[in-house]
Amino acid sequence: xxxxxxxxxxxxxxxxxxxxxxxxxxxxxxxxxxxxxxFDFHVRWPGVKLLTxxxxxxxxxxxxxxxxxPMGVSRLMDLLADSREVxxxxxxxxxxxxxxxxxxxxKIVAFENAFExxxxxxxxxxxSDGGIVVEDCLLLLLNLLKNNSSNQNFFKxxxxxxxxxxxxxxxxxxxxxxxxxxxxxxxxxVNPPGAxxxxxxxxxxxxxxxQLCTILxxxxxxxxxxxxxxxxxxxxxxxxxxxxxxxxxxxxxSNPPRPAIVVLLMSMVNERQPFVxxxxxxxxxxxxxxxxxxxxxxxxxxxxxxxIDANSISAGQLLCGGLFSADSLSNWCAAVxxxxxxxxxxxxxxxxxxxxxxxxxxxxxxxxxxxxxxxxSQGDKLNRRGSRVQTKVGLLMLLCTWISNCPIAVVHxxxxxxxxxxxxxxxxxNLGEDERFVQGLCALLLGICIYYNDNSLENYTKEKLKxxxxxxxxxxxxxxxxxFITKHELYSRAAQxxxxxxxxxxxxxxxxxxxxxxxxLEGAITKAVLKSSEEEKKEEEVKKTLEQHDSIVTxxxxxxxxxxxxxxxxxxxxxxxxxxxxxxQSTITQQLSQIQQHKDxxxxxxxxxxxxxxxxxxxxxxxxxxxxxSEEVSQLRGQLEELQRCQQLLQxxxxxxxxxxxxxxxxxxxxxxxxxxELTDLRKIAVPADESIYKEKxxxxxxxxxxxxxxxxxxxxxxxxxxESRETMEKELASATSTAxxxxxxxxxxxxxxxxxxxxQDDLLVLLADQDxxxxxxxxxxKDLGETQIEDEDELDSRDQFDDEDDEEEDEECDE
Numbered sequence: 001x002x003x004x005x006x007x008x009x010x011x012x013x014x015x016x017x018x019x020x021x022x023x024x025x026x027x028x029x030x031x032x033x034x035x036x037x038x039f040d041f042h043v044r045w046p047g048v049k050l051l052t053x054x055x056x057x058x059x060x061x062x063x064x065x066x067x068x069x070p071m072g073v074s075r076l077m078d079l080l081a082d083s084r085e086v087x088x089x090x091x092x093x094x095x096x097x098x099x100x101x102x103x104x105x106x107k108i109v110a111f112e113n114a115f116e117x118x119x120x121x122x123x124x125x126x127x128s129d130g131g132i133v134v135e136d137c138l139l140l141l142l143n144l145l146k147n148n149s150s151n152q153n154f155f156k157x158x159x160x161x162x163x164x165x166x167x168x169x170x171x172x173x174x175x176x177x178x179x180x181x182x183x184x185x186x187x188x189x190v191n192p193p194g195a196x197x198x199x200x201x202x203x204x205x206x207x208x209x210x211q212l213c214t215i216l217x218x219x220x221x222x223x224x225x226x227x228x229x230x231x232x233x234x235x236x237x238x239x240x241x242x243x244x245x246x247x248x249x250x251x252x253x254s255n256p257p258r259p260a261i262v263v264l265l266m267s268m269v270n271e272r273q274p275f276v277x278x279x280x281x282x283x284x285x286x287x288x289x290x291x292x293x294x295x296x297x298x299x300x301x302x303x304x305x306x307x308i309d310a311n312s313i314s315a316g317q318l319l320c321g322g323l324f325s326a327d328s329l330s331n332w333c334a335a336v337x338x339x340x341x342x343x344x345x346x347x348x349x350x351x352x353x354x355x356x357x358x359x360x361x362x363x364x365x366x367x368x369x370x371x372x373x374x375x376x377s378q379g380d381k382l383n384r385r386g387s388r389v390q391t392k393v394g395l396l397m398l399l400c401t402w403i404s405n406c407p408i409a410v411v412h413x414x415x416x417x418x419x420x421x422x423x424x425x426x427x428x429x430n431l432g433e434d435e436r437f438v439q440g441l442c443a444l445l446l447g448i449c450i451y452y453n454d455n456s457l458e459n460y461t462k463e464k465l466k467x468x469x470x471x472x473x474x475x476x477x478x479x480x481x482x483x484f485i486t487k488h489e490l491y492s493r494a495a496q497x498x499x500x501x502x503x504x505x506x507x508x509x510x511x512x513x514x515x516x517x518x519x520x521l522e523g524a525i526t527k528a529v530l531k532s533s534e535e536e537k538k539e540e541e542v543k544k545t546l547e548q549h550d551s552i553v554t555x556x557x558x559x560x561x562x563x564x565x566x567x568x569x570x571x572x573x574x575x576x577x578x579x580x581x582x583x584x585q586s587t588i589t590q591q592l593s594q595i596q597q598h599k600d601x602x603x604x605x606x607x608x609x610x611x612x613x614x615x616x617x618x619x620x621x622x623x624x625x626x627x628x629x630s631e632e633v634s635q636l637r638g639q640l641e642e643l644q645r646c647q648q649l650l651q652x653x654x655x656x657x658x659x660x661x662x663x664x665x666x667x668x669x670x671x672x673x674x675x676x677x678e679l680t681d682l683r684k685i686a687v688p689a690d691e692s693i694y695k696e697k698x699x700x701x702x703x704x705x706x707x708x709x710x711x712x713x714x715x716x717x718x719x720x721x722x723x724e725s726r727e728t729m730e731k732e733l734a735s736a737t738s739t740a741x742x743x744x745x746x747x748x749x750x751x752x753x754x755x756x757x758x759x760x761q762d763d764l765l766v767l768l769a770d771q772d773x774x775x776x777x778x779x780x781x782x783k784d785l786g787e788t789q790i791e792d793e794d795e796l797d798s799r800d801q802f803d804d805e806d807d808e809e810e811d812e813e814c815d816e
Contacts, residue, residue, distance in 0.1 A: 019057035029054075029065045033075050041084065048079060048090045055097035063102045073098075073105060077112045080121070085133075088121075092136040099143040106144050110151045114144060115160050127167050138178035145185045149195055152186055156199055161186070162206040168215060180232040183208070187235045189498050200240040209236050209243055213250045217260060223274055230264070230280040231499070238287035238498075244295055247288060261288065261315055268337070269322030269330045279500045279508075282333050286498070286513070289340045293348075299341040300348045303355045303368070320357070320368075324375065328390040329505045335394030336511045339401040343513055349406040369412055372399060377422050389435060390509065396441040397514045400448060404517060407454040414449060414460040420468070427481050428473050437491070437509075440484035444518065447482065447525030466529060479526050485518055495519075556705070563708045570715040577722040584729040591736040598743040605750040609757065642738065653727070 022028055036047045055062050066072040076098065079091025095114075099106050118137045125133045144151050155161070167179040186199040203209050212233050215221060221229070237243040251257040267273045268281040289295050302316030322334030342349050356365040366374070372395050403409040413419055426442040446469070455461040469478050485491055494500075494510035502508045531539070 015053070016057045019054050020061075022054065023058060023061055023065060026065050026069075029062065030069055033066070033069060033072055036075055036079070041087070044082075045084075045087050045090065048087060048094055051076075052090065052094045052097055055094070059097060059100060060102075063098065063105060066098065067102075067105060067108075073108045074112060077109065077114065077117075080114075080117045089133055089136065092121075092133070092140055096136065096140050096143060099140065103148055103150075106148050107150055110144050110154055115141070115155055115158060119160060119163055122167070127169075135178055138182055141182055142178065142185060145182065147190075149192055152191065152195055152199070155186070156195075156202060161199065161202045161208065165206055165208050165211055168208065168211040180212075180228045183212075183232050184235050187238070189235065189238065193239075197240065200236055200238075200243055203236055204240075204243050204246065209233070209246065212236065213247065213260065217250065217252045217263070219253075223277055227274070227277050227280045230277070230284050234280070234284040234287040234499075239291050241292065241294075244288055244292045248295060248298070256312075258313070259315075261285070262313060262318065265315055265318040265322075265337075266313075268333050269318055269325065269327075271327040271330060275329075275505055278329070278333060279502065282337060283499050285337050286340050289343070290498075293345055296341045296343070296345050296348050297351075300351050304351065305354070305356065323395075324371070328388060329508065331391040332394035332508055335398040336514075339398045339511070340513065342401055346406055349402055349409055352402065353409060353412055367412070369399075369402070369409070370416060373413070373416060373419050373422070377418060389438060390506070392438055393441065393509050396438070396445060397511060400441070400445050401514065401517060403445075403452065404448050404521065405452060407452050407456075410449050410452050411454070411456055414453075414457050420446070420449075420460065420465070424468065424472050427478065436481075436484045437488045439481045440488075443478055443482040444485065444521065444525065447478075447529060448521065451521065451525050451528050462528075466531075469529060475530055478529060482522060482526065486522065491515060491518075560704060560708065563705075563712065567708065567712060567715065570712070570719060574715060574718055574722065577719065577726065581722060581725060581729065584726065584733060588729060588733055588736065591733060591740060595736055595740050595743065598740060598747060601747055602743060602750065605747065605754060609750065609754060 032047055032051060035043055036051070038044055038047075051062075066076075076091070076095060079094065080088055082088045082091065095109065099109055118141055122134050122137050125131070125137075127134065145155060164179065164183070183203070187196050187203070189196070212229060215229050216226070216233055233247070237247045247260065250260040252260055252263045254263075264281045264284060268278050268285070270278075289299070299315050299319075302314035303320065319334045319338050322330040323338065325331065325334075342352065353367065353369060355368040357368055357371050358365050359371070376392060376395050399413070403413050423442045423446045427439050427446070429439070431439060446465070449460070450462050450465050453460070453462045453465065466475075469475060473481075488510070490507055491510045494512050495515040498512045500508065500511070
């Protein structure tokens with residue numbers, strides 16, 4: 001057997017050498033890709049086999065050559081469309097090798113419509129009944145999607161997730177081993193959170209999660225398929241509230257029906273179940289509780305006395321049973337599962353303190369916290385074998401998670417007089433290298449008791465616990481023991497990913513979420529233990545000072561908010577006044593145009609009246625015009641007196657508004673003065689050197705305050721100027737309106753006078769016509785009587801008439 005392995009290795013090395021010589025000239029690969037376009041089976045199929053072999057030997061180098069080759073990937077994608085199944089199937093194997101670990105090629109293949117083609121092949125081959133061909137398609141899809149967020153998004157946007165549902169029909173022999181891996185690639189915790197959440201939502205909406213849960217609860221499913229299904233469901237529900245709620249409602253097809261969670265926990269605490277299956281159930285339970293405070297509350301509620309049902313098995317009963325069973329792996333799994341029910345949930349940590357356990361007949365019940373510490377101390381006395389180390393680690397992780405960030409739980413823990421001596425004894429004891437990390441966990445638990453101690457227990461205050469450490473352990477030794485946790489190899493492995501993956505049950509020691517807690521608290525605990533009492537006092541004083549600073553900063557923030565609101569109101573006022581100003585200006589413009597029109601009409605009427613008076617001739621008309629001018633003068637004087645009275649009234653109103661603005665200014669000044677005085681008082685406070693950040697904040701607040709005060713003053717000035725402009729506009733408008741009214745009355749009077757003048761002129765014309773008739777009659781009678789000088793007089797009259805007409809024309813030209 002060894003000889004065959006050696007021979008195979010030599011052949012592989014020889015093949016790698018030949019491949020390296022072959023690809024030294026990239027033209028060889030270009031020629032090979034060109035030959036793959038030949039439809040002849042005896043050319044195309046050997047070319048596919050040769051290229052596959054070359055990729056297996058020198059994958060990275062060949063990928064680079066194909067990537068830069070024109071249409072290189074596209075030619076290989078054409079193999080999937082070949083009607084000959086042999087070439088198509090070998091083309092799948094070729095693309096599997098080509099897409100390994102190369103994101104650029106994966107993207108090109110995906111955008112060459114690979115997803116559509118592969119899903120069509122899977123459907124043609126009968127989905128999960130398709131055997132090895134479907135398996136090859138799924139493996140190629142895995143290559144395209146794994147750690148490639150671009151392709152994952154393209155797969156989701158193309159609605160290909162919905163097409164995966166038929167692959168998970170119950171009753172199929174395969175039920176999607178690789179298909180489940182494909183689902184897990186899309187919802188892996190290492191993917192971007194947004195991409196994972198959108199895929200989880202799509203899987204619930206299309207019914208894929210429901211299909212997976214049906215497989216999960218089905219009977220007769222092989223252990224490996226069931227394990228992969230549990231892991232797949234775990235990651236589909238992890239962190240998704242809708243999916244977690246649905247999973248909580250799933251029941252197993254039993255009589256009576258039991259929740260799926262209870263059925264799975266029964267498998268987890270059953271030592272006869274396969275190890276990988278128990279790990280999968282633990283992972284599923286962790287994913288169900290991840291960022292699910294509602295689910296955490298439901299699990300803890302099954303442990304409380306008011307909700308326990310004696311006729312049914314609950315999740316809490318199973319966890320307690322596993323926690324105190326003889327199987328160390330069940331102890332560890334139950335402890336970790338219970339710790340996840342408390343993760344980042346202060347309410348449930350306090351609720352779990354109410355849980356009471358009946359230990360034996362005739363003895364009073366003890367709390368769950370007390371029972372955990374009892375098992376720790378008794379197990380250490382009775383058994384020091386490796387299996388008990390796993391139990392101790394699980395319980396210590398549970399206790400650390402439970403009392404962290406929960407001062408009430410710390411008080412309950414310290415209230416037991418045996419706990420602190422047990423921890424100090426464990427830390428100071430000399431243990432082997434395999435159990436040194438247990439000392440680190442004990443140091444972590446004791447450090448949490450110091451860090452989250454509210455000093456309510458007189459015998460176990462922060463200072464007394466630190467003195468105890470210094471006396472019995474030594475501060476430097478304590479810190480060194482605390483560092484043993486992160487130095488352990490299994491700790492580093494557990495910190496890599498959320499899923500528990502252990503080769504053997506003995507390696508199952510650390511939980512992923514617990515590694516996050518250690519990373520968060522190790523530095524803080526070290527700092528808290530090494531601090532002296534004086535430093536703590538100074539720190540408390542600094543905290544008080546910072547709290548004062550925070551309160552002052554809060555006051556300034558409120559003041560700034562008030563000034564912001566005031567500035568916004570002033571801006572709104574400025575806007576409204578600007579609009580009013582524009583309206584007034586437009587109104588004034590209209591009034592001025594009307595006034596100008598009235599003036600023009602007035603001038604025209606005056607001209608007409610003057611012409612008519614000249615045409616009529618006579619001193620009476622001239623006297624009337626002079627009379628009109630005197631009346632106009634008296635009216636203008638009255639108008640002037642009225643305008644003076646309006647001006648005095650407006651000046652009084654302006655003085656009143658000036659007094660109002662002055663009062664507003666006096667009201668706006670005190671907050672700024674108070675803020676300045678507060679800032680001055682704040683500067684007098686003795687601020688430690690490490691509080692420069694707060695000084696900068698206060699300086700920024702001062703600058704913002706002064707800037708806003710200046711802006712307020714500017715806006716008030718603008719408001720004042722706009723009010724003055726408004727008053728001026730109103731005055732001009734009132735003046736223009738009164739002037740227009742006067743002119744209108746003058747116009748009406750002039751029109752009436754013109755009408756009267758026209759009427760008088762018509763009467764005169766009638767009289768003149770009668771006189772002309774009489775004169776003509778008299779002339780005719782004189783002619784009849786023999787008068788000879790009558791014609792000469794007519795000619796004279798005609799000449800006089802022509803002279804009069806010429807004079808009138810000259811007068812009209814002069815008037816124009």
